[in-house]
Structures are given as structure tokens and as C-alpha cells.
Amino acid sequence: MSDSHVRVDAHGYEYAHQFDSAEHQHSASQLGMWVFIAQEILFFGGLFLTYTVYRYAYPAAFAQSSHHLDVTLGCFNTAVLIGSSLTMALAVHGAQLGRRWTQVIFLVLTIVLGSVFLGVKAIEYGHKFHEHLVPGPNFVFDGDAAHAQIFFSLYFVMTGLHALHMVIGIAILAVLVWQAWRGAYTPGYYSPVELTGLYWHFVDIVWIFLFPLLYLIGRHH
């Protein structure tokens, strides 16, 4: 943002020239992030719809395939991700209060927990590769292999897309850490942290749906 495009309002807070005040800018940014999340819901929604159609058509194959996923690692990852949402919320809180070190520490913790999640996912993917459960010519399955391949195709696309969103989130968080350390976020301007928080919570919620749908089919039997 070049300087001629930045204005300062009555409270001394900066805002971009197309807005009338920092509060105006903040309100617009928030609405923008919610609209973005709405389209993300539809983006994942197509995959959830596909999952629903195939699970309804092939319940046995889906249940059998689901049992090949590691529930322990899945539960652990779920806890890690929920924990990262907590640290993210605390980081936002720190930004709202202008507490520099609070922000930095909790943003870093969020990155760490997110990275742990991705590390565990990488381990799981490695297991699937060795068990010949990656769809394609090397797929081997004892049972209804055709429909199991559909399950695993969906598994990799859905968790892969989710992981990609995590990677992007972590990259953004890294930038936020740097900016927070420089003192960029104050009670007058903390929307980047807040909006990233919204995004991070959304990615967390997607996982909370993915986990039972993929890992917990028919586990009560």
C-alpha cells in the first residue's frame, strides 16, 4: 500500500483510502472473509456430496476400507488440531489487546501444532503407500477392491485438499509471526490475525467432519 492510499482516522488508526475509517475497513474485511469461507464450504461440499453418494451405494466397501485407517493417529491428529484452534484463538485475543509476546508465542504454537498434524498425515500416507492402498495400478485390497478404490480416492483427495489448506494456513501464520513480532498488530489493527483465525477454525471444522466420515465408519460394531 503506497502512502498516498493510506489515511488516518480520528483515533489515529490507519486505513486504506477506499474506506472511511479503520472500523469501516475492519467491518468490510470481516465480511470478505465470511464470504470466502462460504465458497470454501461449497468447495469441500462437492467432495462431501461425492462421498455421500458412494457411501450410500457401497456401505460394506466403505466400512471395510475405513478399518484400514489408523484410528489412533486420527484421534491424535484431531486433538492436535483442536488444540491449534485454541492457540489460534489465544493469538487473536493477544492481538486484540496489543500484547506482542502473547501473539507471537501463540502464533508459533499454532504453527507447531499444525506442522505436527501434517507430519502425522505424512506418516499415514506413507503407511498407505506401503500397504498398497494408494489408488491406481498398484492398488491391492482383499475384498471389494473396486469400491474400496473409490473410498481411498476420496480419502486422498479430501485429506489432501485439507492438508493443502493447512499448508497455506501455516505459510500465512509464518508471515503473521514476523509481523506480530514487529508490532504491526494493535487494538486498532488486528484484522489479519482475526481473519486468519477464522480461516484456521474453518479448516479445523472441515477436519472434524472428515475424521468420523473417513475413520469411524462402522467402528461401533
Add this chain to the structure above:
Amino acid sequence: MLERLGLMPAQASTMAFQVDLLYGFLIAVTAFFSLLIAAGVIGFSIKYRRRSEHDRTPHIHGSNLLEVVWTVIPLAITMVMFFWGAHIFVTLKRPPDDALQVNVVGKQWMWKLQHLEGRREINQLHVPVGRPVKLTLTSEDVIHSFYVPAFRIKQDAVPGRYTTTWFEATKVGEYHLFCAEYCGTVHSGMIGKVVVMDPADYQAWLAGESTSAAAAAPADGGSGSLVASGKALYEKHGCITCHQAGSVLGPPLAGVPGSTVALQDGNSVTADDEYLRESILNPQAKVVKGFAPVMPTFKGQMSEEQILQLIAYIKSLGGDTAAAHGKTGS
């Protein structure tokens, strides 16, 4: 008359006239409203053309009454269109019980057809006039669509599943058969003809010697009926080994088509043609309750036509001639 002017296709089936009548209604409504709007636009444009830069216009906000009128009337007219079209559509989806059965397999880039009595054709369909004919369609590769403009019928042939349509030809003659779903290089060459014959001529044709088209038939050997070919396949692939009464390896098949089958996972399913096909190609998908998943797959060992022949044979096992003649649960 419109047909002779080249503006309409031949009306050669029982449904063709009905579809044309509906078309006439739709054109009439369209013409009426188009002319109404055109008259309004042109009339107002002329009558209210700008006379001077100082023209003043009245501040007419609108009229709730008019809005209601021109919402309700189009709604009513569209509902007439809906019910009329739905009626024809539902009729097209319900083949008569006495329809002749023909299996159709589309592939890049030809139509392979087989009559119940066994006679095969490629890119041609011979039918008798005045008898309903039911087509069961599938594809070996990509989606195709079986289209006979003169009959006003069309149905997609989808790989991995069976679709059906029916018609009753009313005029002897030859009519275009097109593929109407884009399927690659020779999509526009995947055409042929439907030959409608007098019933006596049709019987003669049916009983006739193999033509060169039938000589190109797949190598299951027989030019016998669907049921006979299916029986040969049943024996060749050893189905009887497991599927006999009292066997612990596989359930008996007599009477299964059309019935409800209980599955190992607690669900139940109607044994329609697609279920039978799936059980042959992917037997692990729906294992019958009380049996182990030991049936081998026959994927790659049978063509789509052969699967249809086998299904015809399985349907004949119950002694149910109606099932053997094409009445399916699909």
C-alpha cells in the same frame, strides 16, 4: 406437409404424433408471447418516440396488479406444459408388457444390437410395425445415446449400467439412427437405420440366414436366442458349480431376478439387471447373506452383450417366460 418441406421428421411411432402435438402447443404459446412483446416494444417505441428534448415522462412506479397477473398467467401456462410433457415422458418410461426385447450395446463407434431370438445387427435395427419394442441399452466404453428422430425417442447408453426405452413403430420404412452423445472421433459416424417391416416380412427376416453383420459376432459361437447363448455361457464359465440348490458356495439363481435379496451387511437390494451384472463383474460388492465372498470375478471374460445374454438365461431359470422376454426389475 411440413415433413415434405423438410421442416419436420417423419412421424413413424405412436408417440411421434403426441410429441408433435405438444410441439405445436409450445410453438403457439411462444409465438403468442413473442408477438405480444414485439408488438409492445415496437408499438411503444413508435408511439412514444422522443419528440423533443423537453419531453416529460410520467412517474409510473408500477402496478402490483399487473405484476400478479403476469406472474400467475405464465405460471399457469408453464404448469400445463409441465403436465403435458410429464405425461408423455412417463409413458415413454413404461414399456408395455408385451414389448419385444432388443439388447443394445454402444461402443466407439458402432451400435451392436441383438434380438431376443438371437439375430444380431450392427448399426441397424429391424422391427415389425405395430408391435412395441423395448430396448435395454448399455455401453462398453463411454456414454453414447440412441436416437431415432422419426420415433421421437432418445436414451443415453451409459457404461456400467442399463437404461431402457421403448417405441411402437407405425409406418413401414427406413429411419435414421444417430448417436446423440458426443463420444469421440467418429461420433457423427456412429449412425445407422431402423428398418420397420410388415410383421410377416419381419418374421422372415428374423428366421433368415446370418448376414455379414451377424458374421462379425463375438466368439461365443451361437447365433441362437439370447437365452440359448446365455445358457452356453453359463455352462462354459461353470456357473452351475456353485449356483445349485443346496450348495454352500453360492445361492441358487432360479427366481432371483426381480426379487429382494438380503445381503451379508444387513442391507437388502432388488435383484434388477444391474445387480445381476454387478454380481458377475464385482461379486464382492454385494455378498448374499449366509454366503462367503468366494465368487470369482468374470471381469474381462465376458463382453457386455454376453452379460446381457447370461441375464436373459438367468431370468428363464425360474420358468418365468415373462422375465425371459425382457420384463425386468430395472
Add this chain to the structure above:
Amino acid sequence: MTSTNYLNADYGIWSWLLTKDHKRIGILYLISITFMFLLGGLFALMVRLELLTPAGDLLTADTYNKMFTMHGIVMVFFFLIPSIPAVLGNFCIPLMIGARDLAFPRLNLASWYIFMAGAVFTLYAIFTGGVDTGWTFYTPYSTAAANTKVIPAAVGIFINGFSSILTGLNFIVTIHRMRAPGLTWFRLPLFVWAHYATSIIFILGTPVIAITILLVAAERALQFGIFDPTLGGDPVLFQHLFWFYSHPAVYIMILPSMGVISEVITCFSRKVIFGYGFVAISSLAIAILGFLVWGHHLFLSGQSVYASLIFSVLSFLVAIPSAVKVFNWTATLYRGSISFNAPMIYALGFIGLFTIGGLTGLFLATLGFDVHVHDTYFVVAHFHYIMVGGALMGYLGGIHYWWPKISGRMYPEWPARIGAAIVFVGFNLTFFPQFIAGYLGMPRRYHMYPPEFQVLNVMSTAGATILGVGYLLPLTYLLWSLRYGKVAPANPWGATGLEWQTPSPPPTENFPVTPTVTEEAYAYAHRAEPEYV
């Protein structure tokens, strides 16, 4: 044009490529989509030339299949969908609502770069072998049988989708948060309402095509078997996912055009719109109902009869709000003061052609009728009536209407009127015979055809040639006007609307002081005299 305006405020290529000014970004889009339009038109020309004769004698079958595929992909994704929103919406919406820019100017520029990136991938696919799946990419042909550049084309469309999404996001936030004081929702120009409804579709529909085309690419590249029938996958599921977006997409293409028509009809009748509230809400109704009708593309796919019945009813319902608009526009002319400038000729032509196109949509919604004409030239004629006779006419009308504001110059009126007339005549000659050919039984996407269809095809190709001339005319005289056109005043049409209260072309900041709005839209009757400032 001696004062500072957005065109001369800064010079140099980087002042354009790194601009945050919504007006400059609109111009960037204008140049890009005009190029894509000419490319898509070239493919159309090849198709129509081949179809002059029944035999497939001009192009090989594979080349022909690529021509109609790439015509569809380029025209739908890289011309029609962006056209009015990215050019006229970007340029006019902040001006119309009294704002200095959109809510997120940098995101706006990013949208254009994303559009260009998507175009690069798609052009790569086109020029290194082409794609031949049809713009509809039906599986399993696109995933298993085609051996053309499906993956780069799919990636190009995927990337382009995010350009749409971000534009829609920007418009929604802008319209909610950036309106000038006094500009309540029901005082907004109908062009803005149309873009608000369009943006809802951008946000909710585009992600679904994105994930769908991604799955097609994944299936091709990695052999995932989601739509593969040999793996128990369902090729018809692809059709559901594809059309869930692609049907609302057609409303993305027509709603903005309807917004233009509302602006032009009121201005050149010098009269308030008849039924403002109904026209505004009908845009929202079209957007919402438009999400419920996708299954009418699947009537013959093997989907259940019950599903087909429901989709048929809903498809009739979605036509009603469009009909309401047409009646309201016609009623607006009543007791107006009508002048026939080029934008008005385009608008009046739109009303006629959209009426026919929309009514033929009812034919297709009629189940028993659709069985016969599905996948024939009847469908091709229907959607070209809407997209070309409707959307494109609205785009051209809008370009002419706001040309003085955008460029500071008047276009030459008589060549423009003649161009509009040529487009109207050429269009009808091109596409009306296709209705007849379709009912006669000529299927779509046919490289060669039986001889009885030839006369209709020759008429269609003749019309296409005339249509082409009609499009080349504006290209030439609009460029000519940049240098030789009459200098435009702020309000050459005497129109209401905030965009006309600022100079032509506007200064970068749009308004030196944010205006306050005190009256309703199109308050022509309240003006003593037309204000040609």
C-alpha cells in the same frame, strides 16, 4: 480531456500492470476478453465452415471435435462469464454507489492475474494439440478415452474459477459496505442488484466446478477411479457435479446483461423503471432458483423419473422471474420518451431475442419434448439465443452506453446503429434455422451430417458471416473513437445515476467529495430538464 483523470494520472506499462484502480482493471479485462472473444469466434468460424457441406471435408473429425470444444471453453469461461462483471461491473459499480473503489482493490488486480494465469494454461492446451471433450468434459470420455490436452485445460479452468470467485467476493462486500450515504438497497441501480445476484452465484457455484474439474484431472493423472465405471464409479455423478455449477453459470452470463438492459431502457425512455422492486427481487429469485434446476441437463442420463419430474417443474419456475423482467421492461417504454441510440437498439434487440431464447428454454424443460431434442441443434439454438442474442447484445449495449464514461469519447452513432442492426439480422439468420434442424433430428457436435440438413446449415453459416461483420464493426469504430471521437461530456445521455455526476473519464478517486443520495433510482420525472452536464 486536459484535466487529470484515471487514464492520464500515471503513465507507463507498470502503472497499468500494478494498478489498484478498478477502472484500469476493467480496461485490462476488456483487452483480455476481447482477445479471447476473437479466438473463440475463430473456432466458431471453423465449425460453421465445415458445416457448409454434409461431408467432413474441411477438417478431420478430430480437428473438428477440438474446434467446437475450444469454442465452448473459450467463450464460456474466458469471455461470457467474466465479460460484463469484470469489465462493466468493475468499472461502474464503485461509481454507481458513490465509492472511491471496490472494497478490495488488490484482490481485484489479483483476480485479473488469476484470469490471465488460467488463460495461459488453457491457451497452452489449445495450441499444443487441443482438447476434444466438449466444454462439458463428460466422463468417462474425458477421464479415460480422450487423448488430448485435457489436464492443462482442466487446470486452466480451475484457476480461472478463482478469478470469478474473488470478483464475486469483492462485489458482495462492496455492495454491502461501500454505498454512499442515503443509498439504501432499494435506491440502488438495477445494474448493481443484478451484479449482487450474480456474485452470489459466483461464490456458491464456482467452487463446485473447481473441485469437479480437479477430480477429472486427478482421475486422468493419478488414475483415481471416482467416475470410472470399471471401478464402480458413476459417470452420471460427474454430470450432476458439473451441471450443479454450469447451470447457475448461465445465470452468471445473463443476469449482468439484464442489469445493463434496465439501465439502458430507463435512460433512453427517460423514464423510471416499471416495477423496480419486482425487477430487483427477480434477480435474486433467478439466482436462487437457478441452483435448483441442474438436473434438466440429465433427463436422458438414466436418472430416476421422479428426479426428472422435480427438475422439470423447477425449471419452469425459474423462467417466471425472467418473464417478469421482460414485461416490466416493456411496460417501462409505455409513455416514455424513446430515443434510438445504439445502446437502446441493442437493448430492444435483447428483449426480442431473449424472449425467444427464454421461451425455447420452456420447450426443453418439457420432459416429453426434451427427449426428442436433447443433444440436437435445438439446444444449440436455444442457448445461443440467450448467450449471444441476450448476454452478448447486453454487453455490447453496455460497452456503447458507458463508452463515453470509460474513454472520454463519443462513439460514432450511425456506424454503431448499423452495427447493431447487422448483429441482429446476422444473429437470427445464424441461429433460427438451427431450431428447425434440431427438431428435424440433427444431433449436436456432428462433424458430418445427412444431406437433408444442408440447406439449414448453409443458411446458418451465411448468417454467421454477417454476424462476424457485425462484431468487427464496433471493434474498429470504438478504437477509431479513442483518437477521433467527439469529446464526451460528463453526462452525454442525460441519465440519472451517480456515475454520470462525475467527469468523463472520471478522476482516479471517482468523486472529489462522496455524494449523498436523496432520491430513488431513475427519477427522470423529477428532473425539470435532462441534465447533459
